[in-house]
Amino acid sequence: MNTVIETILNHRSIRSFEDKPLTREQIEIIVESAQAASTSSYIQAYSIIGVTDREKKKKLAELAGNQSYVEENGHFFVFCADLFRHEYIGKMEGKDVIPSIESTEKFMVALIDASLAAQNASLAAESLGLGICYIGGIRNNLDEVGKLLNIPERVIPLFGLAVGYPKKMTDKKPRLPLSHVYHEEQYNTDHYEEELTSYNKVISSYYKERTGGKRTDTWTEQMANMLEKQSRMYMKNYVEGQKFNKQ
Ligand SMILES: Cc1cc2nc3c(=O)[nH]c(=O)nc-3n(C[C@H](O)[C@H](O)[C@H](O)COP(=O)(O)O)c2cc1C
Secondary structure, eight states, X not given: OOHHHXXXXXXXXXXXXXXXXXXXXXXXXXXXXXXXXXXXXXXXOEEEEEEOOHHHHHHXXXXXXXXXXXXXXXXXXXXXXXXXXXXXXXXXXXOOOHHHHTSHHHHHHXXXXXXXXXXXHHHHHHHTTOEEEEEXXXXXXXXXXXXXXXXXXXXXXXXXEEEEOBSSOOOOOOOOOHHHHXXXXXXXXXXXXXXXXXXXXXXXHHHHHHTTTSOOOOHHHHHHHHHHSOOOTTHHHHHHHTTOSOO
C-alpha cells in the first residue's frame, strides 16, 4: 500500500461541494496531471474546457438534467474528444488527414485519450483532498452544450468533471468481484452467474443499510432496468455530424 493506491481505493463520487473556488495553482496541476496521461501515438486528441461563469454553469446544470453540483462546485471541467487540432495540423503540413481522422479508429483513439486524461485529473484532484464527480449528463443535449461552449466540428464534449471541497462524504460503492472482472489467459465465464448473484447480495445490503431499508435492489436489477430503456439515441447522428466515426 502507498498513498497513490490509497487515494485510488478511497474513491467515491462527491455530489455536494463547498462554495469555494479552486485556485489557479490547483486547476493547473489538475490539467497538467491530465496531460501527463499516456496518449495513443502521442496524438493528444482531447481538450479540456474549464467553466467558472455562474450563468454558464447554471445552464449546464439544467442541460445535464438539473444536477445542482454542476453549478455548485469548486471548478467544472468539460472533457472533449478533439480532432479539430489534427485537421488544422493537416492544413499546416499540407497533408490530407481527413479520411484518417474521420475513421472509427480515430474516434476510439480520441475517446480513450480523453478518458485517460480525465481519470488522471480526477486522481490528482482526489490526492489534493478534493472530491470529484463525472457528469455524463451533459450528453443529454450536446447541441446546446456545444453552443454554450463554442464547440467546433471535430470536437465532442464527452463528460463534465465537477471538482471541489466535499461538503458531504458518500459511502464507497462496492465493485464487482475481482474474479468477475479479471480473467487470466482467456475470457472466462465459468462462475458467471454465481459471481453476479453473490455481488447482488452485497449491493442489496449496501443499499438497504444506506437508505434505512427503502432501497434493496440488486445490481443486475439496476442494470437491467436502466438498459431496458434506450437513452441519447441521437448520438450516432451527432457524432457523425461532428465528423467523427464516418468510415
Ligand atoms: C463517464 C461518467 C459519467 C457520469 N455521469 C454522472 C452524472 O451525470 N451524474 C452523477 O451524479 N454521476 C455520474 N457519474 C458517476 C457514477 O454514477 C459513479 O461513478 C458510479 O455510480 C460509481 O460510484 P462511485 O464513483 O461513487 O464509486 C458518472 C461517471 C462516469 C464515469
